[in-house]
Amino acid sequence: MLRGLDISDMLIIDRLELGFQPGLNVLTGETGAGKSILLDSLGFVLGWRGRADLVRQGAAQGEVTAWFDLPADHPAHAVLEEAGLPAGNELILRRINSADGRKTAWVNDRRCSGEVLRALSETLVELHGQHDDRGLLNPRGHRAILDDFAGNGPKRDKVRQSWSALAAARKAAAVAEAEREAIRAEEEFLRHAVAELDKLDPQEGEEAALDTKRRLMQGAEKIRSDVVNAYEMMGQEGAERHLSDALRWLDGAAARAEGALEAPMAALNRAMIELDEAMSGVADAIDAMSFNPIELEEAEERLFAIRALARKHNVSPDDLAGFAGTLRTKLDALDAGEAAQAALEAAVHDAERAYDAAAEALTAARTKAASKLDKAVSAELAPLKMERAVFATQITEEVAGPDGRDAVSFTVATNPGAPAGPLGKIASGGELSRFLLALKVCLTQGQSGLTLIFDEIDRGVGGATADAVGRRLKSLAADGQVLVVTHSPQVAALGGHHWRVAKGVAKGMTTSTVTPLSPPERVDEVARMLSGDTITDAARAAAEALLAG
Numbered sequence: 001m002l003r004g005l006d007i008s009d010m011l012i013i014d015r016l017e018l019g020f021q022p023g024l025n026v027l028t029g030e031t032g033a034g035k036s037i038l039l040d041s042l043g044f045v046l047g048w049r050g051r052a053d054l055v056r057q058g059a060a061q062g063e064v065t066a067w068f069d070l071p072a073d074h075p076a077h078a079v080l081e082e083a084g085l086p087a088g089n090e091l092i093l094r095r096i097n098s099a100d101g102r103k104t105a106w107v108n109d110r111r112c113s114g115e116v117l118r119a120l121s122e123t124l125v126e127l128h129g130q131h132d133d134r135g136l137l138n139p140r141g142h143r144a145i146l147d148d149f150a151g152n153g154p155k156r157d158k159v160r161q162s163w164s165a166l167a168a169a170r171k172a173a174a175v176a177e178a179e180r181e182a183i184r185a186e187e188e189f190l191r192h193a194v195a196e197l198d199k200l201d202p203q204e205g206e207e208a209a210l211d212t213k214r215r216l217m218q219g220a221e222k223i224r225s226d227v228v229n230a231y232e233m234m235g236q237e238g239a240e241r242h243l244s245d246a247l248r249w250l251d252g253a254a255a256r257a258e259g260a261l262e263a264p265m266a267a268l269n270r271a272m273i274e275l276d277e278a279m280s281g282v283a284d285a286i287d288a289m290s291f292n293p294i295e296l297e298e299a300e301e302r303l304f305a306i307r308a309l310a311r312k313h314n315v316s317p318d319d320l321a322g323f324a325g326t327l328r329t330k331l332d333a334l335d336a337g338e339a340a341q342a343a344l345e346a347a348v349h350d351a352e353r354a355y356d357a358a359a360e361a362l363t364a365a366r367t368k369a370a371s372k373l374d375k376a377v378s379a380e381l382a383p384l385k386m387e388r389a390v391f392a393t394q395i396t397e398e399v400a401g402p403d404g405r406d407a408v409s410f411t412v413a414t415n416p417g418a419p420a421g422p423l424g425k426i427a428s429g430g431e432l433s434r435f436l437l438a439l440k441v442c443l444t445q446g447q448s449g450l451t452l453i454f455d456e457i458d459r460g461v462g463g464a465t466a467d468a469v470g471r472r473l474k475s476l477a478a479d480g481q482v483l484v485v486t487h488s489p490q491v492a493a494l495g496g497h498h499w500r501v502a503k504g505v506a507k508g509m510t511t512s513t514v515t516p517l518s519p520p521e522r523v524d525e526v527a528r529m530l531s532g533d534t535i536t537d538a539a540r541a542a543a544e545a546l547l548a549g
Helices: 035-045 076-083 114-124 139-150 153-185 187-200 206-234 239-256 262-288 293-313 317-381 429-443 463-476 489-493 519-531 537-548
Strands: 002-010 013-019 023-029 061-069 090-098 103-107 110-112 125-129 390-401 404-413 451-455 481-485 497-506 509-516
Touching: 002 035, 013 035, 013 509, 023 035, 023 489, 035 061, 035 090, 035 125, 035 451, 035 481, 076 114, 090 114, 103 114, 139 153, 139 317, 139 404, 139 429, 153 187, 153 317, 187 293, 187 317, 206 239, 206 262, 206 293, 206 317, 239 262, 293 317, 317 390, 317 404, 317 429, 390 429, 404 429, 429 463, 463 481, 463 489, 489 519, 489 537, 497 519, 519 537
Parallel strands: 023 481, 023 497, 125 451, 451 481
Antiparallel strands: 002 013, 002 061, 061 090, 090 103, 103 110, 390 404, 497 509
């Protein structure tokens, strides 16, 4: 509920501090006095998109502050929580518009964006007027309005969930089919490549090992003969024989040498041991250098085959095994694709059936609610002197989507036998006002915490009809808060709280003021609305009669 509005330097408003009350609040004044500026200012602090030139001429910036009562169960708390903003039993919105057009906003003294303000405004205020396209006159919102009236939230959520599941199932099936088609296009290549790779069966690290082996075998041909010659020089016909002969001669002379040959003989024995080890190592090397020429040819052929296949598929030789696995996986997917695709198509079919069931249930609920809403609006039209008018909620089938397959439109026929048409095109100004009011009375039953603003919704009506409009507004405000900008004395007389908007000129500056009216002042204001600038005794008496009810 809106409790106060503080406006500084906005258009022709210098400074205004307004306090609003529960019930029916009426604002009256001459045309051009500034009533619309109040709504522009309120819309500005609520983040609504409106006129840009709001700052009063000569001022550096304009500022608007609005504060609301916020019960614990008010839906604005969810918006505040999602935005990470502090909450309490009072909500304070403040927004500044600088002369250069920059806008800055705060919620409970925390900076926020215009989007957050607009999200909050949807839970705080509804504005209605003859030319309002934000709410009841916009056909794009009629389906949501009907769902809110019917309490279709859970059914609508189920349809949305079913639609999401259906969209996901269709996407999965389409992606899988596209992948299968792409694989099928290269099936011949895949089968040939896998067969070629399987036949060669390259192993990780094999290319490097073959290259090393090949180089060793190629080098062995050149050095093996030298190594064999060296081995022969160390053997029985070479160093080994000479060392053995030397030890045998020294051993024969050792007994007569008085120990002088012991050290040389020990050294020769060690030399014989080292020679034996050297000969053993050389023999092993000779064995390692022994190879079959066919083995070298086979190693070269396999090495060249691995390298050629790697170049063909543009991968490294060590990656050939993994590449073969990747191609094999694609083939397996193609071979198993028929069964997998059938399962995906079955999932799509199941999702379609689930969506159809949810959408049909929502359509049935909407149809039932439409009949209920039509009867409720018709009942409200009679007190508004439109008992012969017909209000009808039309439901037609449209392309399926996340909100079902129903298009909803509010239509009216102002006279029996007249063709029905869109609410905003068929009704005249006065008729439209009453249609909107009747519809709003039906839609707000059971709601609380919302401030309803009606901008000259009584335009085009007068006398008993204006009185009927005022009484419906008063009834609508009984459990909440309604603000009405009006030129109708009948409506103004029914207000629980009355403000007069006036425009004046001081020191060459035009300003607008808003004054709460006392009971005697209300009499004068209602009399002015009845008679014009000159308030007669008859007008005052008529005003007193209206105010007395």
